[in-house]
Amino acid sequence: xxxxxxxxxxxxxGTTIHHITDTHFGLRTEAxxxxxxxxVDLEILKAAHAGHLHxxxxxxxxxxxxxxxxxxxxxxxRNGVKAKDGLPWAEVVGNHDLQSFxxxxxxxxxxxxxxxxxxxxxxxxxxxxxxxIGLGPDSWRAFDxxxxxxxxxxxxxxxxxxxxxxxxxxxxFIATHVPPSEQYPAESQVALxxxxxxxxxxxxxxxxxxxxxxxxxxxxxxxAHAGVATIGGRKLFVVNGPAAGGRMAGVAYxxxxxxxxxxxxxxxxxxxxxxxxWRDHSAMGWKSVNGQPFKHILLT
Numbered sequence: 001x002x003x004x005x006x007x008x009x010x011x012x013x014g015t016t017i018h019h020i021t022d023t024h025f026g027l028r029t030e031a032x033x034x035x036x037x038x039x040v041d042l043e044i045l046k047a048a049h050a051g052h053l054h055x056x057x058x059x060x061x062x063x064x065x066x067x068x069x070x071x072x073x074x075x076x077x078r079n080g081v082k083a084k085d086g087l088p089w090a091e092v093v094g095n096h097d098l099q100s101f102x103x104x105x106x107x108x109x110x111x112x113x114x115x116x117x118x119x120x121x122x123x124x125x126x127x128x129x130x131x132x133i134g135l136g137p138d139s140w141r142a143f144d145x146x147x148x149x150x151x152x153x154x155x156x157x158x159x160x161x162x163x164x165x166x167x168x169x170x171x172x173f174i175a176t177h178v179p180p181s182e183q184y185p186a187e188s189q190v191a192l193x194x195x196x197x198x199x200x201x202x203x204x205x206x207x208x209x210x211x212x213x214x215x216x217x218x219x220x221x222x223x224a225h226a227g228v229a230t231i232g233g234r235k236l237f238v239v240n241g242p243a244a245g246g247r248m249a250g251v252a253y254x255x256x257x258x259x260x261x262x263x264x265x266x267x268x269x270x271x272x273x274x275x276x277x278w279r280d281h282s283a284m285g286w287k288s289v290n291g292q293p294f295k296h297i298l299l300t
Contacts, residue, residue, distance in 0.1 A: 007286045007293050009048050009268045009277065015128035016049040017173070018042070018087075020264040021213025022243035024096065025077070026070035027060040034262045035077050038244065038281040039084070045279070046085035049266055051127030053134075054078070055213035055241060056094025056177030064102035071115045090125035091116065092134040094177040094214065095142030095150075108139045122159045126170075130269055132211070133163050134175045150178050150192055157196050164204040171208040171269060174201075179212035182229040183238040190215055194231060201232030208269065209237035216243040218250050219263070219278055219289045226265075226276045226295055235299055237274045241265050244281065263287065272299050 009016040023035070042052075058078075059070040082089050093113070099106040109121035121136035138153050164172055174197075181191040192212075194201075201207050210231070217225040217240050225240045242248060242263040251260045262282045268275040274297040278287040286293055 007277070009266050009275065014268045014270040014275070015130045016266055016268040017127055017130070017132070017211070018045070018049040018052045018264060019055065019211055019239065019241050019267050020052060020244050021055040021241040022057040022094070022216055023054070023074065023077070023245035024057055024060040024243070025073040025245065026062050027246060034245065034282060037284065038262060038264075039077065039080055041279070041281045041284045042081050043084045044284075045266075046087065049087070050129075051088035051090065051125065051132075052081070053125075053132055053175055053211055054089070054091040055175055055211055056092050057096040057213065057246065058091070058094065059097060060246075061096050061100045062102060064100075067100060067103050067105050069097065069100070069107075069115075075116070088125050088127050090123060090127075090132040090134050090175065091118075092123075092175050092177055093121045093136040093140075095140055098140050099143050101143060104141070104143055106139070106141050109136050110138070122156055124163050129171065130208075131167050131170050131172045132175050133160060133172055135160060136177065147189075152192075152196065154196075157200060160197070161200050161204075164200065164206060167206055169206060172204075172206050173209045173211050173269075174207065175211045177212060178214045179240045180210050180229065180231055180238065182231050183210070183212075183224060183227075183240060184215075187215075198232040201234060201236070205234075207234070207236060209239065209274065211239050211241070211267070213241050213243070215240055216246050216249045217241065218248050219287070221250065226274075227297060228299060237269075237297060237299065239265065239267055239274075239276060242278070261287070273297060274299075
């Protein structure tokens, strides 16, 4: 009898979210050639998840000659995937989506949302048995010096509170581009202080997890990228995704096209546990981390 672990998520045992982040369309012409392969790979996997979350930095906004974000490239990718699998697609705004890396030209999150076909940067998306509540700052000039930081407005916090109340007993994941500071307490520049969120999380038992990007996490070395953190006095699952198109942490910029894999994650919510899997779209196969094909995370 074979003892091999079945690599695919089992939808009978929970709700699986495909978590993709930091595609950075337009970062390098050579890198953009990987996205058609990601689309093909996701079509193969369409029966293995209930929906998609993109947690920000869809584009790189590195096109100095035109000084325009590469929205059209990202939208062609997103809409192509949606047309093939028919699954829900949630997205939150990232710093590269709001400010040009080259010229520091910026736009508001409301302008970004309009470009994406959304009514707001704050969204609610139901996927199977869970809801994704996506949040973003009203604006974020991440490349200014000094950087003003990533902040959520009082209106956004009210939106979160109201949506959690409306969700009732449905398990909810908060999604932001940057991770909560409780997940990475030593990284104040790339983690979101959640002082304004603590009371909201504490008051809603249906908050079960937090999904984020921004750090281009290397799953082989970053043990905190998928685990449990205490936020608002409650234990939550926290998952910080690797980059699907941007340079993985630890890889030299000059080498990233050839040495940085194109990764996303498949996150399965099981109630008191979370299974996370890593998909290497470059190889169109599952990636093992520390010799394991997936990580089983217990809440307690």
